[in-house]
Amino acid sequence: MNKQDFDFDRLIDRRDTHSFKYDGLQKVLGTDEVIPMWIADMDFAVPPAVSKAIIKRAEHPIYGYTFRPDSYYESIVRWMDKRHGWNIEKEWIQYCPGVVPALNMAVQGFTEPGEGVILQSPIYHPFFHAINLNHRKLLNNQLKELEDGTYIIDFDDLVEKAKEARLLLLSNPHNPVGRSWDEDELRTLGEICTANNLLVVSDEIHADLTLPGHHHIPLASLSEEIASHTITCISPSKTFNLGGLNTSSVIISDPEVRKRFEEVIESLHLGMGNLFGMEASIAAYNHGEKWLDALLKYIQGNIDFARSFLKEKLPGIGMSPIEATYLLWLDFRKTGMNNDELHKFMINKAKVGSNDGTMYGPGGEGFQRLNVACPHSIVEEAFIRIYNAFSTISK
Template sequence: MKYNFDEINNRKVNFSAKYDELKPKFGRDDLIPMWIADMDFKTAKPIIDAIINRAEQGIFGYVSRPDSYFESACEWYKKKYGWNLKSEWMAHSHGVIPGMVMMIKEFTKPKDKIIIQSPVYNEFFDIVEDHDRELVVNPLKIVNGRYEMDYDDLEQKAKAGAKMFFLCNPHNPVGRVWTKEELIKLGDICLKYGIQVIADEIHCELVYGNNKYTPFASISEEFFENSITCISPSKTFNLAGLQSSILIFGDKQQLETYNHLLQIQDIKRNNCFSLVATEAAYRYGEEWLKQLLEYLKGNLDFVNDYIKLNIPKLKTYTPEGTYFAWIDCKELEMSAKELEDFMNNEVKVAFGLWYGKESEGYVRMNVACPRSVVEQALIRLKTAIDKL
């Protein structure tokens, strides 16, 4: 079936955080919302059908998780990425971030160091600091217009002692899809200094062209044993509101501890809709995903071309993955606060703006919306910059 990603869907009837939280977050609600990471597209028909079928049963009691649930993820990863996952390594979580919070609380102690690579997804900063762990930043560096990991800096910081490393693969917000070689260098440093890798791979299906997603834990037995991987169809298939993800543990003891925590907090079950939606995504989502990726790539190219042609003061990076355009606004010569005020009150687009010190002067534009909306946002951006 042919999907129409140009269709404008009314998310105002959708209790959508992206729209309904504009006022509290940005101080006004007349902005084009391009901040939080979800999509304005309807999900794949097989997923909608699975949810409708479940809803029509009319009974929403507690659910048990059939074996086919984790198996569907195993089959998807095997088919798409050649990773021989096993259901017995998997555990449920109400989200990647809730899962990572449990890892912090259970597998590290207060004041332990956790390394992140800024600019990076804002929750990585918050969940470390909110739990009284020490944040250690290994900044990404820009080499020939492309973000890379700084291994020398990482080694220095690893040597000083750290408990965990949060990997974002593909990387939000800079759009890098880390190569196998890059991941090996990183994984070797973490092994050498006894640092566990938490691989957040939630954006893994959103990869363009010849770029190739490599599951970190699939690289070697040692990397697998030294890692926990977080996956979910929630970004790729726009299911974040169903609140479920899958954690893949390389350490059996940690898996048992984690499952015990779910048990004693009574949070071990999926809700009835995430159960059927996840399985439908992994089993029947491929056709929709193929069309989605083509459309998203078209949007990302559109942003690049438009900016090059019409807003020469801005610079874009070509994302290898994710649905974010990462836009360098440093030539506007504004402080972080000035840039935020300008984007909110003059441009009137709600961009993502909070990814650490290294993100100052940049904005993240979520292009997972109809191209006409992307165009409107770019016109607003150009008009406001022309007036400066």
């Protein structure tokens, strides 16, 4: 592997590729003139082995219905063991076209309209849709924010909410606050859920993006009892930048829960899956590890830069500690801008295309989420723009 293969500094023009992040800017943020740092995909080329696998398959000129070979499941089993120390069986894995679809399928398959489903805001906005659009009762176990910007789970509130819920949607690690939940927190959460016979959908899509010095713990790895109440969602899509390939998996050890989930997938006729996603997934899990390790160091560099920049030049803007993901959770509350003013400031004045914190529900007011999975020069440019925009205001 030569250095060029892992050149995360390379600027790749993504415009005119129907990229939602770039070509969807006008539609979503109302302007093309921002640095797009919103939706969670990366501006880095995928591992070379992934491109090779897709090109090789594309050269065969027929793209008919396909099944997933044993090697697909084996690559996941090996990856989970090697990266996360979790021993799973092939039979526990069920393909799903996406993690958000899996959240919705779990809500549909395991709860009835009107029944309670817990989430923990501020949280990735499709969690709200999975509850509201399916007409379930939303129970918000809002995260608590500590003085240094770290978030923790409000367990007293969770104990109460668990009594009237059927399901909990967990983000582990958490988007947007960047927590990689630790063993005590997960164990406590798992025990509260099992005591109330509550099923947990543990969305672990960001697990592989746990940053150096931190350690991801799959909720279901903690005990058989907790595993029997858990549906774990994983995907190579965040890890290896394959969001457009619609390929993820759910891992369910309990045979009855698995059977029910399979019925939901089959009822929608979604089990066949995406041919190129399957090839990419196998190549990524089998050959992507060195790339991923290099990527994590690079992202950590971008995060460290952002933290020092803010400390030195914009001390009034806070930034939560980030243990996982490539998403910064920036706190602008001390600027005195209301939410509308803040987002307009970012988009129209700084020309940095961030996500508005209010998207993520209660607790997101006064925050912006910024995606730093891009070349370092872009992150620098974005922070200079924010700094310059503030300078013009204060004049």
